[in-house]
Amino acid sequence: xxxxxxxxxxxGVVIVWLVATFTFVLIALAPGDIVxxxxxxDRSSAVTxxxxxxxxxxDRGLVVRYGCWIRSxxxxxxxxxxxxxxxxxxxxxxxIPNTLLLxxxxxxxxxxxxxxxxxxxxxxxxxxxxxxxGAISMFFYSMPDFWLAxxxxxxFAYLAHWFPVSGTxxxxxxxxxxxWGRFGDRARHLVLPAGTLILLTSAAVSRFQRSAMLEVLAxxxxxxxxxxxxxxxxxxxRHVLRNALLPVITLLGLSLPGLLGGAVLVERVFSWxxxxxxxxxxxxxRDYPLVVAATVVxxxxxxxxxxxxxxxxALVDPRVRAG
Amino acid sequence: xxxxxxxxxxxxxxxxxxxRAKSTGxxxxxxxxxxxxxxxxxxPVLTEDATAGQVEAQLFDKLAEPGMALHTNGDAGFEPRLAxxxxxxxxxLSIAFAxxxxxxxxxxxxxxxxxxxxxxxxxxxxxxASPSRPLVAAIDSVTVRDSLTAVFWFARRGAEQFFDxxxxxxxxxEHLLASVPRAELQSAPFGQHPVGTGAxxxxxxxxxxxxxxxxxxxxxxxxxxxxxxxxxxxxxPQTAVLRVLSGEADWYEALRGPDIAAVAARPELQVVPYRSxxxxxxxxxxxDPKNPSAPSPIFADxxxxxxxxxxxxxxxxxxxxxDTAAILGHxxxxxxxxxxxxxxxxxxxxxxxxxxxxxxxxxxxxxxxGMRMKNGRTLGFSLLVPTSSAPRQQLAVLIQEQxxxxxxxxxxxxxxFTTVVRRVTxxxxxxxxxxxxxxxxxxxxxxxxxxxxxxPGGSNLAGYKSAAFxxxxxxxxxxxxxxxxxxxxxxxxxxxxxxxxxxWINEARNFAGASKRVHPVRMRADAWTVNxxxxxxxxxxxxxxxxxxxxxxxxxxxx
Numbered sequence: 001x002x003x004x005x006x007x008x009x010x011x012g013v014v015i016v017w018l019v020a021t022f023t024f025v026l027i028a029l030a031p032g033d034i035v036x037x038x039x040x041x042d043r044s045s046a047v048t049x050x051x052x053x054x055x056x057x058x059d060r061g062l063v064v065r066y067g068c069w070i071r072s073x074x075x076x077x078x079x080x081x082x083x084x085x086x087x088x089x090x091x092x093x094x095x096i097p098n099t100l101l102l103x104x105x106x107x108x109x110x111x112x113x114x115x116x117x118x119x120x121x122x123x124x125x126x127x128x129x130x131x132x133x134g135a136i137s138m139f140f141y142s143m144p145d146f147w148l149a150x151x152x153x154x155x156f157a158y159l160a161h162w163f164p165v166s167g168t169x170x171x172x173x174x175x176x177x178x179x180w181g182r183f184g185d186r187a188r189h190l191v192l193p194a195g196t197l198i199l200l201t202s203a204a205v206s207r208f209q210r211s212a213m214l215e216v217l218a219x220x221x222x223x224x225x226x227x228x229x230x231x232x233x234x235x236x237x238r239h240v241l242r243n244a245l246l247p248v249i250t251l252l253g254l255s256l257p258g259l260l261g262g263a264v265l266v267e268r269v270f271s272w273x274x275x276x277x278x279x280x281x282x283x284x285x286r287d288y289p290l291v292v293a294a295t296v297v298x299x300x301x302x303x304x305x306x307x308x309x310x311x312x313x314a315l316v317d318p319r320v321r322a323g
Numbered sequence: 324x325x326x327x328x329x330x331x332x333x334x335x336x337x338x339x340x341x342x343r344a345k346s347t348g349x350x351x352x353x354x355x356x357x358x359x360x361x362x363x364x365x366x367p368v369l370t371e372d373a374t375a376g377q378v379e380a381q382l383f384d385k386l387a388e389p390g391m392a393l394h395t396n397g398d399a400g401f402e403p404r405l406a407x408x409x410x411x412x413x414x415x416l417s418i419a420f421a422x423x424x425x426x427x428x429x430x431x432x433x434x435x436x437x438x439x440x441x442x443x444x445x446x447x448x449x450x451x452a453s454p455s456r457p458l459v460a461a462i463d464s465v466t467v468r469d470s471l472t473a474v475f476w477f478a479r480r481g482a483e484q485f486f487d488x489x490x491x492x493x494x495x496x497e498h499l500l501a502s503v504p505r506a507e508l509q510s511a512p513f514g515q516h517p518v519g520t521g522a523x524x525x526x527x528x529x530x531x532x533x534x535x536x537x538x539x540x541x542x543x544x545x546x547x548x549x550x551x552x553x554x555x556x557x558x559x560p561q562t563a564v565l566r567v568l569s570g571e572a573d574w575y576e577a578l579r580g581p582d583i584a585a586v587a588a589r590p591e592l593q594v595v596p597y598r599s600x601x602x603x604x605x606x607x608x609x610x611d612p613k614n615p616s617a618p619s620p621i622f623a624d625x626x627x628x629x630x631x632x633x634x635x636x637x638x639x640x641x642x643x644x645x646d647t648a649a650i651l652g653h654x655x656x657x658x659x660x661x662x663x664x665x666x667x668x669x670x671x672x673x674x675x676x677x678x679x680x681x682x683x684x685x686x687x688x689x690x691x692x693g694m695r696m697k698n699g700r701t702l703g704f705s706l707l708v709p710t711s712s713a714p715r716q717q718l719a720v721l722i723q724e725q726x727x728x729x730x731x732x733x734x735x736x737x738x739x740f741t742t743v744v745r746r747v748t749x750x751x752x753x754x755x756x757x758x759x760x761x762x763x764x765x766x767x768x769x770x771x772x773x774x775x776x777x778x779p780g781g782s783n784l785a786g787y788k789s790a791a792f793x794x795x796x797x798x799x800x801x802x803x804x805x806x807x808x809x810x811x812x813x814x815x816x817x818x819x820x821x822x823x824x825x826x827w828i829n830e831a832r833n834f835a836g837a838s839k840r841v842h843p844v845r846m847r848a849d850a851w852t853v854n855x856x857x858x859x860x861x862x863x864x865x866x867x868x869x870x871x872x873x874x875x876x877x878x879x880x881x882x
Contacts, residue, residue, distance in 0.1 A: 030742075080510075085363045085364040085370075085510075085514065086364075086510075086515075094530045094531070095531075153565070157565070157569055158565055158568060158569050161569060161570070164571055165557075165562060166557050166559075166562045166566065167533075167555065167557070168532060169532070170571070170868075171355070171529070171532065171533035171553050171555055172355050172551075172553055172868035172871060173867070173871050175535075175871075268558065268559055269559060269562065271556065271557040271558055271559060271562050277531070277558060278531070281558060284741075285741075286741050
């Protein structure tokens with residue numbers, strides 16, 4: 001088990017480095033640079049722009065720029081964001097908790113909803129309930145994330161005024177609220193972005209869960225459990241569900257990159273100040289220290305997610321633990 | 324008006340406070356501005372983005388502000404701010420500003436002439452590399468006569484000495500910044516927690532979410548009406564508009580297309596038109612993009628540029644693409660610049676004349692495709708447009724069609740915003756759709772169109788050179804007589820329009836979407852938030868968020 005984790009962790013480090021380097025090269029080769037994107041041509045002199053380029057190594061060759069970046073990275077310095085005039089590490093420190101909160105809620109919510117839907121479908125296969133949940137799952141599964149986000153925003157924020165349009169808090173009232181008021185304000189702001197991600201991801205979970213449950217239901221030990229006189233609910237929850245969880249854990253591990261990708265657009269639509277929104281703004285501004293740092297963080301999150309899936313897999317399945 | 328031969332004391336202008344007195348007389352309310360862009364840094368000497376500029380205008384005062392007419396010649400129309408009065412030296416080479424003794428920094432320290440001198444030192448320091456540094460180059464030095472008098476010295480007389488001394492710089496606190504190494508100002512905590520002298524005080528900046536300021540009850544010109552102003556940031560423009568439509572925000576500054584109708588249809592909202600300093604144009608590159616040291620084989624020819632300009636129906640372009648959101652362009656200027664002259668006439672739309680002129684230049688239609696050729700070369704060019712601008716993409720298609728009718732082939736090249744900026748600023752283009760935001764100074768035209776600015780790295784992107792134009796501009800910026808200044812500028816405008824280095828397509832009109840609770844006052848064309856301290860929300864129209872976090876009320880200071 002330990003060897004497995006150590007091997008995966010080492011692979012993860014190599015993957016993160018490759019992703020970061022590849023991103024750096026792509027950004028460096030793209031036309032235009034951050035000075036063009038952020039400094040006004042009408043108000044700044046050519047000397048000022050040249051000074052900024054020299055300061056950021058932008059006037060040097062690709063190899064030297066890469067060397068500048070690696071040197072900074074080795075000293076724990078992720079760089080300076082010219083577009084936002086702040087250290088990249090400070091920007092990431094603001095964004096990561098917001099993304100983790102949104103994604104954590106999305107993962108937990110989609111797992112609960114997806115498992116419940118999958119169990120309900122497997123409980124009465126080919127029934128009206130199964131077909132109804134299946135159709136709803138397919139509807140959300142096939143819907144583009146940004147489109148669902150816009151529809152939910154239109155329905156529940158613009159028309160019904162049930163939830164706020166965007167942001168993490170209401171800046172006009174939040175500072176004056178007490179603990180529970182602030183908790184409620186944050187929760188209201190989480191509903192639409194988290195709800196979008198939950199609907200999208202739980203659709204996949206439920207479909208996987210249903211298939212896995214039906215497969216396990218056909219096995220001999222289930223018949224034995226029923227023969228012992230256990231209720232259908234006990235059979236489903238104690239015997240079938242545990243054995244049917246393996247594919248879902250795999251799915252969650254594999255869907256982390258997709259969830260991150262989805263979060264980029266959902267964060268953008270709901271102005272959720274997480275990693276996705278930060279990364280898209282950085283790409284637009286050619287803010288390459290921030291783009292590369294955001295990519296490194298995203299790849300770390302994916303690697304850690306996969307590692308977590310491996311651990312869960314090992315915990316649930318003794319065959320994996322045995323190696 | 325300025326009289327250079329005499330020492331004059333300038334009387335206090337009544338503008339500060341009169342509008343306040345006329346309004347409801349009640350203070351309170353929260354204005355939530357929905358904006359798609361966050362500030363970079365709230366530090367006037369270093370920033371130039373729009374949101375930071377709006378916040379800084381509330382936190383930091385200038386010595387004086389131009390009036391609504393935006394006159395920049397001499398001191399006519401300027402309204403006192405930190406300077407309660409000023410006087411000119413006999414030779415007009417210095418201006419002494421007497422500071423308002425009631426002015427205080429938000430931390431309670433008095434504002435002194437040393438702060439003014441320190442501010443100029445920051446703006447002109449090459450290490451600080453302020454984007455406004457070239458704009459204060461006319462100031463030779465700033466000295467301290469006494470604790471409340473700062474003297475600006477100039478090497479030569481000019482029409483905009485007063486403008487240069489007051490407009491570009493927001494006064495910064497020496498006692499908080501002197502100990503910070505100049506090279507480290509960018510990363511100084513001050514940029515995240517600014518301390519100013521303005522009508523509002525900084526409260527908080529939640530990165531990429533909101534910037535909050537509150538009324539300064541001790542403001543030396545009287546407390547502002549609003550309790551708080553919050554810039555609520557939503558990077559997606561559509562989401563930013565939705566915040567106003569759903570009532571979460573009170574103001575969105577740049578409505579476009581269908582959003583104008585959506586706001587107008589809501590009984591609780593209003594569309595507020597206001598002036599803009601932006602103009603858009605089609606620019607011809609007079610240098611060869613492949614070999615910038617050589618003239619363009621097409622656009623170096625003045626007669627050809629004029630012919631192409633005659634073939635473009637600007638009125639239909641503006642009507643089709645912008646409808647009421649823009650008016651026809653008037654040259655390298657717009658209608659809010661003080662030297663604008665309505666008698667200036669642009670080249671008309673005259674397609675038949677354009678065709679005859681092209682024929683006379685030897686560009687004739689020879690083939691079945693209807694395209695013009697000369698010496699085996701087809702008359703045509705590529706037109707560069709950014710994908711980020713839907714109106715410019717629409718303009719490009721319409722121009723392509725109009726040029727086709729002339730027998731000129733246009734290929735539309737699209738690029739993302741950064742790429743287009745890079746290519747245009749390095750003059751790697753044949754023609755491009757471009758826009759400029761003017762500041763109130765008519766002398767700003769030097770940066771975009773004079774021969775000096777055509778050098779590599781300069782901002783004369785067309786590479787346009789005209790000795791006559793340069794001479795008129797030079798005369799205009801150095802005359803002290805506003806009438807002669809305007810006459811020189813008119814001749815300069817007529818010269819450049821006749822030379823046709825660009826097709827001046829449109830002047831933008833701005834429309835804000837706003838709650839009807841909000842009563843905007845005196846929105847200046849170059850900076851709509853500059854008089855935000857005078858805006859108000861009547862007491863009977865306030866909602867729950869208006870009553871949160873009110874700053875303690877204090878009686879207005881006597882002017």
